[in-house]
Amino acid sequence: MQRAVSFSLATILLACLFFALVFVNNTALNSVRLDLTENQVYSLSDGSKAVIDELQEPINLYFFFSDSATKGMTGLRNYASRVESLLEEYANYADGKIRLHVIDPVPFSEYEDQATQYGLTGAAIGQLGEAVYFGLAGTNAVDDQQVISFFDPQKESFLEYDLSQLIYQLTDSSAVQVTLLTDLNTVGGQNPMTGQFDPEMVFYNQLGQLFELTTISSQDTEVPLDTDVLIIVHPQGLNESLQASIEQYGLNGGRMLVFADPHYESDPMALMGGVGANPSDLPLLASWGIDLDFSQIVLDANLGLEVRTPQGGIARHFGILGFDTEVIDAGDVVTANLDSINAASIGSIELSENAQLELVPLLTTSANSQLHETATYAMTQDPQEHARNFAAEDKEHVVAARITGVSGTDLAKLNILLVADADLLADRFWVQQSNFFGQTIFTPFANNGDLLINAVENLAGSDALISVRSRGTFSRPFERVEALEVAAEAKFRAQEERLQQQLADTEAQLAQLQSQQGDGGALVVTEEQQAAIDEFIEQRIAIRKELRDVRFQLDRDIDKLGNWLKFVNVAAAPVLLALLLYFLAAILRAGSARRSIRKVVG
Template identity: 55%
Template sequence: MSRISAIASLTLLAFLFVGLVIVNNQLFGQFRVDLTENQVYSLSEGSKAVLKEIDEPVTLHFFFSDTTSKGMTSLRNYADRVKSLLKEFAQTANGKIVLKVIDPEPFSEAEDQANRFGLTAASVGAIGESVYLGLAGTNAFDDQFIIGFFDPQKEQFLEYEIAKLIYQLSDPEPVKIALITDLPVSGGQNPMTGEYTDSMVFFEQLSQLYNVELLSGSTTTIPDNTDVVMLAHAKNISSGLSYAIDQFAMNNGRVVAFVDPHYESDPVAMMGALEPNRSSMELLSSWGVKLSDNIILDAKLGLDIRAPSGGIVMHPGILGFTAEQLDRKEVTTANLELINGASVGALSLTEGTELTLQPLLSTSENAVEIEALSYLQQPSPDDLQRQMGETFASYIVAAKVTGKANSAFTEAPSALEQTHVSNTNALKLVVVADADILADRYWVQQSHFFGQPVYTPFANNGDFITNLVENMAGSNALISIRSRGSFVRPFTTVNDLELIAERRFREQEERLQQQLQQTEEKLAQLQTQQEQTGAVVISEEQQNAIDEFVQQRVEIRKKLREVRYELERDIDALGNFLKFINIAAAPVVLVCLLYLAARMLRRRAGKHWVEDEL
């Protein structure tokens, strides 16, 4: 009877468990708790704001080769991470995002669909099977954007890439840039040689990606529907255009400014200028951003150039900023490796400002400031090196500037009939204290192919410019999304065990290795002597020595294997303990708790039955 009662209790518990799972999935599936340190499974406020801006439903096609990727554990884990985040986007969008998960098996219609979208197929395995891990998005207007392949190396920007794609689908209008510059960006005649030059490569790049409209300094208005105002070494800006830029910024417009204490890529400046070729800074200064009049020299980042004498010399004023000088947590600079510039300046904020400066590009700790006139008067790199002295510091060369800023004007010009905005609480500004970054000679090499110019980049200047514009052209929410943490956490306990084990056994291993080396050397010496003497028959003493050394080698190798086993034993023990906890202990505890609950329920039921009988 008791056995039947136990079976009935277990059966009831099984049905109860299944019922609770169904209820949980149906009623509580939308409720989640993210206990990770960096909240990597939750959407940031910026992503949630992007989802709120969706007007028409969008469809996301997530392609992952689940069948082909069998055995690729790390890739499959990352694919699960991507799919989980996509589900979080779809769930938070409240029906405005339709997520389709597709397995593009070889030679299937799904694979043809992935190819039509233009997704990247990675070839793996001995026979080169194609693996897809990409995303294609479409909207009601047949616009289409893709992420060709989710690179696990860029996991920290996974949320940003997905949010950017969704934003592009919800706001498919082309980005419009108003470019204000005194540079010959569209080409023209070189005043020194009289030759005609091609358009600057950065300008060609931006024109291919966006709708770029060139504005002269005498213009008084900014075109309607402008997304980004870009200042590129603008020197002579009319008062009317200054006011238009100011009000554009005060009304939450985005501004990217390349300003320079001395733009030395100008042909006249290259021939030996008498005064610095400085960009206009009045407008930025009035907002609270300060560009030093001095030029930065850096003993560590200086590039090698050919001296007039024909030799190679380091120029401390022509700098190559490497990954160490870039903000690796910022989407605009995280994947860049080299940015070249010349005669760069230093950025800072004026006293009393309420702005915030987020550095994107900085010098090394081996940098100094010198006056711009001194820089011009010392064209020799050796002379510049001698002026550096021994007091060094690090300087900010490019930065995002946000926060509260006041207008540079107290009122609108009398000729304009418009409402004057006196301040903003959310200035969106990027300042780069160098305009030579834009010059072709610092980042592209020109060659000709069948009479057509071909440009090959040797630095990431073009990527840096494009990334800045792309990021600033997005929504306010998209701009606010920065890098997130990784969902792959380091095994700190395992690392600690490895360090302890290495300290404990490394000395013994080294001693055994030394003994093994000595033994093998003696054995080789005996064998060499035998070959040199040409003896066919060796003495018993020699044979015993050889046998002894061979036996020593065997024993030493055995001890080495034991030592290396000791190195991994503690780690294996930890792994086995964790496996026991996950596989055996947790279910055992759960069964015990259920058994105790069943006994309590049965005892209570028996007690009620006795009371009823009495």
């Protein structure tokens, strides 16, 4: 009786302890979390924490998700759960500076009207076709507003960057001041070579629409003091005062986007041919520890685009390259989701031997490439000549990179995005011009303009925001399941192929017997032939049954693993808890028994 009472008491005490721990975890320890995921997808990076630390006043984040309208949409709901969990991490770390509001905008409610007012996108994918909202709106103390209209699961790896960028924009809502340093004719006008009117370059028009743009040339003496991002395009003949100003700007942590080219072949004089190389000139790169040899360009047999030859034919040009998703870095926010970049006569970027810099490639060539003298390339008009003299060096070359770190003895911090080509900004490499009822329309056929705008937007953020990179995705492939599938297929595929061949032979012989006909089209079949037909039909049935058994066996190992995973996820934890309670109860009983013995002995 006493043992029963002791066991019951121990069980009650353990249950009370369990509920007490749950209560403490959900209250006092709510902000304490342990992220055991491979890429730490539920934790904030140091860059995001630094963005939050810069908050001077509280901000409000309104997370809209149509919970009631997405029943059964497991994938979308799982991603929404991850977004909400990460937003809670932001709110917990901000310690009151971020106020998170989770809202379900049910149809015809005031919350749906609120989501519409913020400009969120309602996708018609819900039950009965109602709109599904899955976005974020943020406001600050002066009613500035930033939104993520819809969380795209395809951009899951950049979720943290998008959230941190929205928060940063709420802390600093001033217009981005962009300074463009170039001597190119970006504003258009009459072309002295053709006499025709050239329109404004599309990239220049885009910069003017999206940012506060100031243009300076090589004749100016300094970089404007309020510059957030300095864009340098094909620099030539910079005076000493301007070079010193650029150097000071860079060494003081200024953000620079540089397009430096071994041969800018889009220049009107270069297009005519026979004028030699037209390289950029920026000695500061070498002084900072960046090696961009303007005397050589990169030829690539794999990435070369087809062009028209002087003879009127079509040939692949090893110097005019089309970069695709195979060589564009999808892990950097600047180049993520870009499909194609076209460029010409590009250079190769490396770091000097003793440079204290970090180089992160954004665009690379294939290994089927070769360095070629710029001067010889510029004087060669026939692309087939490059192909005839091509000899692959089996080396990939970096042609666009993010370069950060310290330079010189003063350990000044650099933040540069360098592209070893300026031709990619020329209209002919990425937009097509057409006339629509008297209006000139430019239609992009490559992502050159997107690369430029992405780079400026990224560099315009804080250093903390720039440091937030791709963090990986929440969902991971079932590697063990895939391995089992491969093993099962290897084990049963030969058997399946043998049975398929037997089935094909059987059906062929059966068709041959059934096609035997006498005169007048009447079917004439002997008893022996009918017996053979019946036997083949039975054999076909048996083979098909055996094939079904084989295909069942292909899935059996997968099902076993699935059942085991279900047991571990669902049953293992309760079983372990029950065993723990049992052992604790046994320990309590043993202790009680020892105390009873001492009393008796005493």
